[in-house]
Amino acid sequence: MKKYLYIIKTQIxxxxxxxxxxxxNILVQTIIMITSAFFWKALYKDGGTAGGxxxxxxxxxxxxxxxxxxxxxxxxxxxxxxxVQKGTVATDMMKPVSLFGIYFAEDIGTIIALILQxxxxxxxxxxxxxKVPKMADLRDLPIFxxxxxxSFFINWFLAALFGMMAFSAxxxxxxxxxxxxxxxxxxxxxxxxxxxxxxxxxVLKFLPFPYIYQxxxxxxxxxxxxxxxxxxxxxxxxxxxxxxLVFLFAQKQITRxxxxxxx
Amino acid sequence: MIDxxxxxxxxxxxxxxxxxxxxxxxxxxxxxxxxxxxxxxxxHIDAGEIVGFIGPNGAGKSTTxxxxxxxxxxxxxxxxxxxxxxTKHRKEVVRNIGVVFGQRTQLNWDLRLGExxxxxxxxxxxxxxxxxxTIDELDxxxxxxxxxxxxxxxxxxxQRVKGDLVASMLHSPxxxxxxxxxxxxxxxxxxxxxxxxxxINKLRQTTVILTTHDLGDxxxxxxxxxxxxxxxxxxxxxxxxxVDRIAPYKTLVVEFYDEKAPEANFCEMIEHSGxxxxxxxxxxxxxxxxxxxxxxxxxxxxxxxxxxxxxxxIIKIAYGH
Amino acid sequence: xxxxxKELGHYLxxxxxxxxxxxxTIVEYPANIAGWMISNPIQFIVGFATIKFVVxxxxxxxxxxxxxxxxxYGLSVMSHALSMIFFVQGWFMGYFVLEGDFxxxxxxxxxxxxxxxxxxxxxxGITDLIPGILVFVYGCIKCAVQVTPFFVLQVxxxxxxxxxxxxxxxxxxxxxSFYTKSTTDFGMYTQEIMDKTTLYPxxxxxxxxxxILTYLIPIGWVSFYPVSSLLGIENSVLNGMVxxxxxxxxxxxxxxLSGLFFKAGLKKYESAGN
Numbered sequence: 001m002k003k004y005l006y007i008i009k010t011q012i013x014x015x016x017x018x019x020x021x022x023x024x025n026i027l028v029q030t031i032i033m034i035t036s037a038f039f040w041k042a043l044y045k046d047g048g049t050a051g052g053x054x055x056x057x058x059x060x061x062x063x064x065x066x067x068x069x070x071x072x073x074x075x076x077x078x079x080x081x082x083x084v085q086k087g088t089v090a091t092d093m094m095k096p097v098s099l100f101g102i103y104f105a106e107d108i109g110t111i112i113a114l115i116l117q118x119x120x121x122x123x124x125x126x127x128x129x130x131k132v133p134k135m136a137d138l139r140d141l142p143i144f145x146x147x148x149x150x151s152f153f154i155n156w157f158l159a160a161l162f163g164m165m166a167f168s169a170x171x172x173x174x175x176x177x178x179x180x181x182x183x184x185x186x187x188x189x190x191x192x193x194x195x196x197x198x199x200x201x202x203v204l205k206f207l208p209f210p211y212i213y214q215x216x217x218x219x220x221x222x223x224x225x226x227x228x229x230x231x232x233x234x235x236x237x238x239x240x241x242x243x244x245l246v247f248l249f250a251q252k253q254i255t256r257x258x259x260x261x262x263x
Numbered sequence: 264m265i266d267x268x269x270x271x272x273x274x275x276x277x278x279x280x281x282x283x284x285x286x287x288x289x290x291x292x293x294x295x296x297x298x299x300x301x302x303x304x305x306x307h308i309d310a311g312e313i314v315g316f317i318g319p320n321g322a323g324k325s326t327t328x329x330x331x332x333x334x335x336x337x338x339x340x341x342x343x344x345x346x347x348x349x350t351k352h353r354k355e356v357v358r359n360i361g362v363v364f365g366q367r368t369q370l371n372w373d374l375r376l377g378e379x380x381x382x383x384x385x386x387x388x389x390x391x392x393x394x395x396x397t398i399d400e401l402d403x404x405x406x407x408x409x410x411x412x413x414x415x416x417x418x419x420x421x422q423r424v425k426g427d428l429v430a431s432m433l434h435s436p437x438x439x440x441x442x443x444x445x446x447x448x449x450x451x452x453x454x455x456x457x458x459x460x461x462x463i464n465k466l467r468q469t470t471v472i473l474t475t476h477d478l479g480d481x482x483x484x485x486x487x488x489x490x491x492x493x494x495x496x497x498x499x500x501x502x503x504x505x506v507d508r509i510a511p512y513k514t515l516v517v518e519f520y521d522e523k524a525p526e527a528n529f530c531e532m533i534e535h536s537g538x539x540x541x542x543x544x545x546x547x548x549x550x551x552x553x554x555x556x557x558x559x560x561x562x563x564x565x566x567x568x569x570x571x572x573x574x575x576x577i578i579k580i581a582y583g584h
Numbered sequence: 585x586x587x588x589x590k591e592l593g594h595y596l597x598x599x600x601x602x603x604x605x606x607x608x609t610i611v612e613y614p615a616n617i618a619g620w621m622i623s624n625p626i627q628f629i630v631g632f633a634t635i636k637f638v639v640x641x642x643x644x645x646x647x648x649x650x651x652x653x654x655x656x657y658g659l660s661v662m663s664h665a666l667s668m669i670f671f672v673q674g675w676f677m678g679y680f681v682l683e684g685d686f687x688x689x690x691x692x693x694x695x696x697x698x699x700x701x702x703x704x705x706x707x708x709g710i711t712d713l714i715p716g717i718l719v720f721v722y723g724c725i726k727c728a729v730q731v732t733p734f735f736v737l738q739v740x741x742x743x744x745x746x747x748x749x750x751x752x753x754x755x756x757x758x759x760x761s762f763y764t765k766s767t768t769d770f771g772m773y774t775q776e777i778m779d780k781t782t783l784y785p786x787x788x789x790x791x792x793x794x795x796i797l798t799y800l801i802p803i804g805w806v807s808f809y810p811v812s813s814l815l816g817i818e819n820s821v822l823n824g825m826v827x828x829x830x831x832x833x834x835x836x837x838x839x840x841l842s843g844l845f846f847k848a849g850l851k852k853y854e855s856a857g858n
């Protein structure tokens with residue numbers, strides 16, 4: 001455990017030294033937030049609700065989506081790809097710390113650094129320029145936090161599984177892009193799925209993606225009944241467990257494959 | 264051919280403090296430090312010379328050669344090639360120079376070597392006849408045709424350096440710059456490279472300017488040496504003159520019939536073990552023959568040999584400053 | 585004049601060779617192109633589908649109906665694709681600067697910026713062109729556009745101008761790495777901003793932002809103004825100008841200014857290993 005804490009600490013320091021990247025990401029998130037705010041304001045010009053949500057809740061939704069996107073930054077795919085391309089996988093796996101443990105610790109370190117560097121400024125900017133993102137019902141805070149944690153795990157395991165594809169296809173840059181864009185679009189990070197046509201929304205409900213952004217954000221803005229939220233969280237938990245198991249299985253397979261072939 | 268006038272290059276460095284606290288501090292207020300990589304360098308190089316730049320890592324020799332080839336913009340001072348300032352007239356002046364920079368390549372990694380040559384042919388507007396003749400000529404020295412259809416990524420380092428050498432000579436430049444050309448090469452590749460440099464210098468009167476850490480390169484190639492340290496010129500001159508000046512001594516190794524070794528005039532015994540003793544003497548004070556004559560009066564000599572101060576001594580002494 | 589033509593000929597000659605080499609590279613790595621062939625169209629077609637869902641829920645956005653949005657989106661993606669082919673390297677300029685990859689461009693007798701972009705030409709960008717054309721044609725049909733020769737000319741001129749504006753912005757951002765000494769990849773940032781300001785009508789933003797996007801960072805000219813003009817959508821900035829030609833002028837201005845900024849930055853270039 002101590003080793004991983006050390007990795008987390010080094011990663012925090014590493015992130016803190018790249019001042020430019022830090023400000024850059026705040027800038028991007030600010031742009032996304034503000035442009036989305038105007039996008040929704042333009043759509044809601046005549047007031048009223050759409051998909052059971054009014055414009056104020058929608059604005060809170062996008063601010064919190066920007067915040068969440070910082071927590072969901074992963075670098076594990078890139079790290080796996082690099083280690084495969086450089087041919088250091090085998091030696092990396094021989095080390096006394098788990099390779100995926102290192103990547104996980106690095107990602108955690110990045111997020112901790114980013115809480116200070118990005119999330120606070122984003123919340124501040126969002127509150128000043130758009131709206132104070134108040135939670136609809138503070139009593140839901142515990143389930144919101146739980147749901148965010150689960151969404152983090154779903155997102156990370158998906159990323160790790162995706163990165164493992166680097167073992168069969170050396171260049172996965174294109175695939176990483178596909179995944180990034182698909183997740184953005186079908187997770188409700190930009191456009192909530194309640195705007196999608198019913199047949200599509202119904203299929204997506206059974207996939208892990210809406211549980212990365214849309215579920216926690218819905219809890220935050222208080223959309224949906226208790227029963228709907230709990231059903232959602234059950235599916236979310238189920239996906240987190242399933243993906244964890246698939247991840248463990250895949251990790252084992254790949255470790256064996258690398259040890260036999262030597263990378 | 265080449266005039267370097269009061270050449271200077273400064274860098275600013277961001278100082279980073281260690282630890283979490285330092286990282287936070289760096290975000291707010293990065294400390295800045297100014298470094299003089301090259302300070303007031305002036306010299307002249309004639310057409311057809313082979314000049315070696317030597318000096319320890321970070322001495323400023325790479326910075327100098329990069330300013331001379333138009334890569335870095337001097338902080339002040341100028342580099343004139345054939346009378347034209349390379350900073351001001353880069354596009355025209357670089358037609359006269361070729362560049363090979365050690366570990367990096369200008370070849371296209373993904374394609375066969377010939378494609379990279381083809382691109383250079385278009386960039387330098389070389390007509391087909393000249394191009395063919397140059398390739399033939401360079402092939403006779405380096406044997407490039409056997410690898411011309413091989414993808415660059417599949418080449419050994421030695422083959423790749425050959426490819427880069429040919430690439431740098433396709434437009435028949437008057438000056439060739441080489442930065443650490445032999446670094447990492449095996450013996451036969453080094454040999455081929457040195458032979459290549461000597462041949463093009465002889466056949467085409469190409470001026471060659473190289474930086475190196477390799478003593479073999481210096482001994483075999485350089486008639487003239489420029490020694491740089493801390494961005495300042497330490498020595499500039501003929502290789503043998505520098506040797507004479509910096510190391511004006513020789514060492515006489517004498518083997519006697521027994522373990523007793525006598526002293527002699529105008530020299531100093533620096534080592535003595537068993538039957539063998541070493542005497543160091545200044546070339547201006549005496550000669551080896553005099554010392555031998557002197558010694559043989561006192562003791563019977565079995566064998567003698569003379570050690571010249573080598574280029575490595577020169578470097579050691581020069582760096583010691 | 586004669587010298588200028590000769591120089592132009594030189595650059596064209598090298599460009600042809602470089603494109604030939606780019607195609608040879610694709611042949612070397614067929615798997616890569618297949619990946620991008622799938623990934624890029626998916627990204628834009630799915631992106632457009634979601635716009636469709638939202639706009640259908642609300643009817644229209646700021647007076648733009650769904651067909652007009654398709655027209656705007658398609659044209660914007662097309663100029664995006666062209667900028668991906670010719671200027672995408674600007675995003676990664678930081679790596680080239682810090683790895684010392686400008687050494688070789690500086691020692692050759694051609695424009696450094698030209699060599700940087702064209703010897704790294706990204707033929708894979710063609711894969712973005714396909715969804716752009718598809719959505720654009722779809723938009724043309726929905727809007728019942730009259731395809732006259734003048735219309736085609738306007739579209740072409742606008743595409744060139746829009747590509748130059750985008751390229752100029754990439755060059756400007758990439759050139760900052762000469763000062764920051766950072767390998768920051770501007771791709772994500774640039775793409776984000778460009779998407780938000782060229783795929784949707786900027787009239788949905790407040791006046792101040794529109795002013796910035798019109799006069800300071802002239803992204804409005806990439807798609808919004810020329811498309812408004814082509815489709816006859818009212819806008820006070822247009823004043824009856826033939827906007828696609830204005831786009832071309834803006835493009836030339838932007839690329840010239842950022843070229844100068846690059847040149848100033850290049851003086852600070854430090855190569856590698858110092």
